[in-house]
Amino acid sequence: MSTMTGTGSTSSGSVRTDAGRGRGLRLSGMNWLIWRQHRAAYWTLLAATAVTVAVIVYQRQQMITYLDGYGYPGLKSGWEDEFDPGPLNSAAHLLGLLPVLIGVFLGAPLLAGDLESGTAKLVNAQSVSRVRWLATKLGVTTLVVVVSTTAVSVAFTWWWSPVKSSSYVLSWFDPSAFDSSGPVPVALSLLTVVGGVAIGMLLRRTLLSMVVTLGFAVALQVVWSHFRMSLGNVITVTSHNGVGDNSQPHVPDSANVLDQSYLTASGDLVGWGSCNGQTEQATNACLEKTQVVGWSLDYIPISQMPSMQWLGTSILLALTAGIAAFVILWGRKRLV
Structure with a gap:
């Protein structure tokens, strides 16, 4: 890309050009370069997160207004009669798609696009090593994913908490509820994204990588759905x-x-x-x-729901770390 070409004569510690100083995020070096290269995807994800959180805040206020009429937080019997669980259920199902969408549209093209266009070959002409380039790509991307998914998960958990104990609204063991609250959305999104990065690195074609990542994300959801309840103590x-x-x-x-x-x-x-x-x-x-x-x-x-979620999250994060290590080790010698 032109941005990378323009920084070829700079040192590894000062990749950012003077034109970029004082504008936007105050990043420097490789961090600035990676952000600028993928800023459209990053800002899209952050903007979607802000809109989603705003909608959740509004919906929770509407729900609390209704529940106040039944003595919230000590709810009286009969509050379920006229309660509309539709918005909460719909949001839970939509948030369940978040790991899949992030993996396909952010993870898969991250390296596949550079490898397909030949941009990755410019890494060899720079003073920055492949390992640092790969680590920075993964680091900046995972940071954006963690910030976005954490914000959405915290907001949804906050929205659901007043009626969490009622199976009338949303059963806690349903995939849409379990996977959209607590730390689980963060872990599932990270695993799907890093898995998509690895797939893109191996296939080297953006569209093909996105299709295969979609299959990987769906397979992950299927396996996770069968494994989820085994995390509990029967x-x-x-x-x-x-x-x-x-x-x-x-x-x-x-x-x-x-x-x-x-x-x-x-x-x-x-x-x-x-x-x-x-x-x-x-x-x-x-x-x-x-x-x-x-x-x-x-x-x-x-x-047992919180302990089950954290146990599952630790397993998912361990798998994510393993795939990330594979990306670094494979890319160090075989990237181009």
């Missing part, structure tokens, strides 16, 4: 009051019930559907034959 409760009405053991409000089974006198578990689908007489005979005495329920309470 609690088992039993009852010995038969299987009639109100015989099931008590579980906390908003708990995620993973499984329920019949409990026999010997302590064995029998699938609750094994005696269903028959006449009442046949069902009772089946229950008596298998010596069913009560229920066994497996669940995860909402109180």
Whole structure:
């Protein structure tokens, strides 16, 4: 790019030209160069973040105005009757797409564009090493992603918190809720972005890299959805009051019930559907034959949500660090 060509005769510690002094962000050297090269993508992401946060703040004010009529924060019964969960649910689903969009439109072209256009070859003509160039690209990009996703996540969590304990609005274990609050959006976005950078470095074609990154992001979401609930500590409760009405053991409000089974006198578990689908007489005979005495329920309470999110985040960040290390090591010798 012309910006890079114009800095070829400068030292590594002063890549920024005099024309750039005193304008915009007060960056210098390689940081300024990377920001200027990708400033359109960075500013677009930051501007979208500002708009999203502003909308969330407005929607929360509307929600609190409604909840005040029911004694918020100590909500009275019946507040759900006229509450509209649509904006909150829609926002959660849209925010779930954030890692995919950032990975495809920011991560994939980051190196693929330079490699496809030949700009990356200019690195060899500069006094700045490939490692520093790659590290700065990753560093500045991840910083922008962290700032943006953290702001959106904090705003959404703040919006959702007054009604978080109610499954009527948004169940905490739903992917749209779990992945749009706390540290999870930040970790998912970073992994998708850095994964997209690695894909772009290997494929060296911008459009192809974006398509493959889209596939990678979708696959990541699928794997994460199957893995998410395994982060929790499953609690088992039993009852010995038969299987009639109100015989099931008590579980906390908003708990995620993973499984329920019949409990026999010997302590064995029998699938609750094994005696269903028959006449009442046949069902009772089946229950008596298998010596069913009560229920066994497996669940995860909402109180485990923060620890599950942070555990999952640590795993995602570890994977991100591994991919980033691969990008640096591979690019040091095989970038061009």
